[in-house]
Amino acid sequence: MRRRFRSPRFQALEGRRLLAASLHNAEAPADVNRDGSVTQIDALWVVNYLSRQSTHGKSGLAAEGASLEGSGAAPPVAAAPDVNGDLNVSAIDALMVINHLARDLEAELPPPPPIDFDAIAKAPGVGTTFTAGFNLNESGGSENLLAANEVETLLSRASMATASDDAIIAIVDRSGRILGVRVEDGVSPAVTSDAETLAFAIDGAVAKARTAAFFSSNAAPLTSRTVRFISQSTVTQREVESSPTDADPAYRGPGFVAPIGVGGHFPPEVDYTPQVDLFAIEHQSRDSRRHAGADGTKGTADDFFLNTRFNADPAFIPEAAETFFTTWPESYGEQSGTSTTSVARGIGTLPGGVPLYKAVPGASKPSESINLVGGIGVFFPGDDGFATFEQGFQHTDDNGGVTQSEKQRTNAAKVLEAEAAAVIAAAGGGMVGPNAFVRNLNEFNRQLPELEQFVLPTGRIDLVGITLEIYGPTPDRSFRQPGIDRVIHEARKVGTGIDSGVNVAVLPDATTLLDGNPVPEGWLVAPHDSPNGELTAAEVQQMIETGIAEAERTRAAIRLDIDNGFRPGATTRMVLAVSDTDGELLGLYRMPDATVFSIDVSVAKSRNTAYYADPDDLVEADRVDFNGDGLRDDSAISMSLKDDSGDTFPLGTALTSRSFRFLVEPRFPTGIKLSGGINDGLTNDPLVSLCDAKPTLCVEVGPQSGLRLPGIDPLTAENLDSQQPLDFQVYASAGHPSTVMFDAFIASRNFRDPGDANVQIAGGGGNQPLANQNGVVFFPGSTAIYVDQRSRLAGGLGVSGDGVDQDDVVTSAGQIGFSPLQSTRVDRFTIGGVRVPFQKFNRNPFGT
Known part of the structure; x- marks a missing residue:
């Protein structure tokens, strides 16, 4: 309880x-x-x-x-x-x-035994023509990966890095598998006395650690702070102050580890600026071997188990990729067996998640001198595990009518302490990179267990001219030094402490420490014919290989040229996926050192666009309803910017994940400022949405944004009543208009698609319509794909890697010959007098 x-x-x-x-x-x-x-x-x-x-x-x-x-x-x-x-x-x-x-x-029902790959014959060409492998350092030996004894040392270093003793610390490898967890002695008994609550709180630290491991590469360290800076998601109080397994429906929800706020501007909190890259990234990486059934709730009778991640056909998985496809980003409770119906908390975007790198002795060049091996996350759970404690959240009503800024919540005292502990723990061998960004951390390392092989790379990464936050916040009048100096300042202020707490079991057999695994690259799923006959293996291979060629000449947004002094100019490393209209994964390729989050994202993008363009499958509630009257009137379709009567799009319109983002943003069109009175007089009534209460003003909010739903203040993203959050079903309902809120509350679904009856669980397990679903992505890099002179929908192409505009560039190459006709693209139409974007390209995307 x-x-x-x-x-x-x-x-x-x-x-x-x-x-x-x-x-x-x-x-x-x-x-x-x-x-x-x-x-x-x-x-x-x-x-x-x-x-x-x-x-x-x-x-x-x-x-x-x-x-x-x-x-x-x-x-x-x-x-x-x-x-x-x-x-x-x-x-x-x-x-x-x-x-x-x-x-x-x-x-009580145990999962089926792990799939026996040896009993399944590989398709022709798998492992020969279509191969997977590991990078040079990973192939060189286990010394370049995380070892269990190093996991224990990292946990001790993080515990000792600051004097507080009420943190939870988690270590994951690059695939996101939990290798070790420390629960410090001062963690509240309200957390530690209940297995379910403890598992939920541990997932707060795991979410941060996975963010750092998934988004970093051997060419750029990205932290959970960085990912928040470049996502600017709308994160509501109702999403954060919740748990996936809470028995109280008013507090059941995703439990995101993110600062509460409206977001939607870049730079953050600057009026009249556009959105940035990774909107709603917090929702990703919540897929599990145990998949919720049609009721959307894990732990009920309609659950089912997958044999391979993404339900990939094992006959087309090369041997080197088999371990990866039996490794899901499970919740701590699921992996440890302590709370088997828990749901992972996704991508954590509060600071405190830092990548882990090992120095590689004798490397021939700088780019081979470090190897990304995982991530560390430090989280302060408070009394209930919600991320509201760590960010010092105060509801506007409890704060004298003043709304805290995102900056205040992102840089609350406990958040900065969590970040300091993670940075110091990860940098046992110091920092590496340009001298201007490197700091001497010997004053801390002298007081902590030795871990010299672990180093922390640094540098400067700019996105559209804005320098990103990596370690610590952007300087301001309260602290004018660079972010890394703020981190060091916080560490000095808190002071070092003792090695506190215990390492808890990470497997059902009570194992507490694990070695890490590498993540394969190359052909993770070999190209093959669609079971429904829509696409051929040759077509899948063509799209992916054309995209790879384009990626190899496209300049990356979040990758540094390590061999050129940590400067910009490196080309992209992408993950590319093709699915058919049933969601069958027909081909998946990871370029060398591509970010791991991109595997999950590219697969979901390919499935999302295929579903949304299918007029026979698209559920009515997933269609756009601009004026919020509950009707999707096909007579109210417009193609003119001078006509603001457009309310929806025709069935069969091709949207992309860039389009999806535009429709769920907190402002419509993006970059505007909401009217000050939009929240006046709103009542906390589960039956009254923003459009019910303010029909003329609600159109300033994205038509599929969660801010249109009952119980949420559209100006603050806080609950309308801080003491009375609305029921889970208000936000998990299959009928409300917000695709992004449904995705938050019901993990790993492809919008509200009920699935296709002919879909089977790969590797044996019978029919399961939902098996080919792993969530929705709300940022660019995808398209629906067509055959027969681009006249017939056949599936979707998803691309993810080093920047979302770059994703669109690579997608546009891969889709040549398969793209939708202009007559069916979303940017042919307008809603409310606004044209929704399809794809967008950098002015000069190529070269170094």
Whole structure:
């Protein structure tokens, strides 16, 4: 049972009954009749209680020894029908008992054994023509990867780096597998006393560590701070102050590890500036071997298990890539076995996630002198594991009517301490890079366990002329020195501490420390014919190889030329994926040292665009409804910038992930400033959206943005009522207009696509319509693809790597001969007088 540390909440009593606090079983909430076990009878207690109250108008539970009709059970001395502890009884309480039973039932079912690749014959050319391998350093030996003893030293260094003892520290390898976790002694008992809460809190540190491991490369260190700087996602309080397994529907949600705020400007918080690259990146890397079924909830009876990541056909996976395809970015609870229905918290974008590099002795050139081996994440969980504690979140109503800035939340004291601990832990051998960016960290390393082979590269990375934050914040009037000096300043201020806490098990067999694995490159999935006959292997190979050629001459946005003094000018390294209209992954290629997050992203992009362009598959709720009236009127379609009556797009219109981003941004069109009165008088009513309350002003918000939904302040992204967040179903509903909020609350779905009946679980497992889904991506680098003179939809192409504009450049090359006709592209039409973008290219994308 998660303990809550918040003020009492008050609700209208429509359809509910106000109860005394004693009618909640704090020890076992689902045990309504307090008989020591949870059965269907407990759900019946709630249902019959509601029936009696409705019939007799009683205000209390008749518990004076009367029998429970239809159950055959005698009532206890004091039954507890208030399952969620909200001082009310409603049908939700009965549903929570049912879900509890379903989770227990599913948890008892062990996953099928790992796939036996040796028993599956490889397709012709797999492993010969279409091969995968590892980089030079990884092929050179395990000494260039993370070893278990080094994981333990890193955990100790991070614990000792600052005097606080209330942090959780996680280490992952480059594939995101959890190698070690330290829970310090001062972590709240409210967290450590409950396995589910502890698993959720650990995932906060894991999310940060994975961000650093997934987004960095051997040519650029990107931290969780950097990723927030270049994403500027709209992150609501409702998304952050939540947990995927919380029994209370008002606090069930994704639990993102990100600063709360509207975002949508670059540079951050500068009015009238456009969006930046990685919008909603927090949603990525939440796929799991245990995939939720149609109800969207892990741990219920319709869950299913995949044999390979992305449901890739094992016959087309080269041997070197087999381990990767049986490694998912699992939640800590799932990997350790302590909370097997937990959902990973995605990409963490609060600072405190730092990449881990090992120096390679005897390298022939600078670019081969370091090897990225993983990431470290430091997270302060507070009393409930929400990221609101670490960022010092205060609701506007509790802060004298003043809204905290994103900068304040991103640079709160605990956030800066987490970042300092991670930086110092990772730099056992100091920093490497241009002298202007390197700092001497010997004052810390002398006090910490030795780890000289681990170094921390640095340098300067600019995006559209803006210098990105890597270590520490951009200088300002309060601290005029570079960000790395702010990190060192914070470390000195807090001071070093002792080696605190214990390493917890990371596997069900109680193993606490693991060696790391490399990530393969090359053909991860060999090109092959679509099972539905839409695409041939030759066509898949053509698209991917044409894209690779373009990537090799395209200048990267987030990659440095290490051999040229850590300067800009390196060319891109991309991941390219092709899927058919059923989501079958027909080809996947990772260029050398391409970012690992790009594997998940490119696959999802290819599936997203194929689904959205399919007029037979597109679900009505996923279509654009610009004016928010609940109708998608095909008669209200416009192709003119002078006509603002356009409300939606025709079925079959081809959108890209750039289009998806434009539609979910907090302002429409991007870069405008919302009217000051847009949030005046809004009520915290689950049935009243922004467009219901403010029909003329809501069109300033992206038509598929979560800010249009009930319960959220469109100017702050905070809950309208800080003490009364709205129910999970308000945001997870299959009917509301926000594609981005549905994706946040229901992980690993392709919009609301119910899937195709003929989809099978690769490697054996029968039919499963949702098997070919792994989430939605809301930033550029994709297109729907067509055959038969570009007249028939056949699938999608997804590209991800070193910059989203670069992704579009590479996509545009790969799509030659397969792109949608201009007559079907989204930029032929307008909604609200605005043309939604399809693709965009840099003025001079090539060369060094």
